[in-house]
Amino acid sequence: MRMLAIETSSLVASVAVVEDDLLLADFVLQHPMTHSQKLMPMLENALTYLGLTIPDFDAIAVTIGPGSFTGLRIGVSAAKGLAQPFGIGVVPVSSLRATAYNAYDSRRIVAVMMDARRNEYYAGAWKFEAEGLATVVEEAAWPVDDFAARLLEAALQAGTEVLLMGEGAAKAYERVHAILGDRVTLAPQEMRCQRAASVAMCARLEGIQAVDYDKVPMNYLRRPEAEVTREQRLKG
Template sequence: MKRLAFDTSSQTLSVALTEDTTLLGKIDLNIKKNHSITLMPAIDFLMTNVGFAPSDLDSIAVAKGPGSYTGLRIAVTTAKTLASTLGIELIGVSSLAAIAANACVKGKVIALIDARRQNVYAGIYEDKQLVNQERHLPLSQLLSELSQEKTVHFTGEIDGFRELILASLPQAKFIENPERRLPNAYQIACLASHEKAVEVDYFEPEYLKKVEAEEKWLETHAHDETTDANYIQKI
């Protein structure tokens, strides 16, 4: 199984090519760049240097969220276009699951993505398995829920939250190796082996939170989501 995997859900861009579980090549960029400009050249460079033609690919794996709205749309749109054009399967993998899998520690791993204003996207994992539902929530609420845990490892976008975490959870540990905290397309490729392929036409990012424009619209418009699932089309 030859698989192309990539993630643009955060500042980091990560692209990997695998054959079964063997990593053939990977590119990581952890600098502020426009992913819409850098993603396809990175894919082309990696494919060329590994010696793959597009027709060699059997599968596309992509980070489906949560994360940056723009970054997720770039990755998902690219993945859908490639999978549809090549006629191959498409698999979506949680961005948080890929971060947690990259931690490589035993016990509970809390993968965080900064959602701004002291809110986070969070997933609690153990042995690469999701312990409960991934959520968007205030960091304070998450820390309160973890107060009885003996040991937890935090990873992902944690630098801005260290003091707050330790104030509530002095027993908390952190994944200190920066490379272990970043999104990793190789982990996305590996995790995809345990996921089912999606319907390409209906695949969408999993934001876990409404976009700001949608939230503001809802504040001034009465709406019952149970009766009109397409309400946002009225904007």
């Protein structure tokens, strides 16, 4: 199966192309340009280098959240727009869960954190087991101390350490370390950022089913901040 993967849940924009278990292209760009400026040029370059066109793909995997509301909408809209004319299925993937695959087969608990603002983090934790990726702490918008407490409980129970990943990991590390101490390690930046190659890996190894372009779900975990602000203004 030939798959195109798109990741736009954070500041990083990423595009990957895989064929079965072979990674053909992996573009990652961390730059303050908007995803609307970055994504399509990256995609066009990947296809040009490989001599491929969109009809050559069997599926398009895309992260559906949580993360930046604007970034997610750009990525999902791009996936839908590319898939619709050619009847290609879209594979919806959790941005947090996909990032855990950056540390594939790690013996540690892999915790992924993204800054959700309002003193919260979109976060979840997993552990690679023989039967696959097992959830240790469920995905949610967590206050950092609450998430760290759950990680400590899980680490003590499993008798292992925690690897902290995701674009919010560095910001949260001091508080997490205060609770877990030496049981937690901050992954190197190159390893902890979101990337499309891991989105494709998650989709393939977990056998996530593709859906029609108009049935792609979103996984925001909480309402967009703009909607909450608008509602508060209306209430006066």
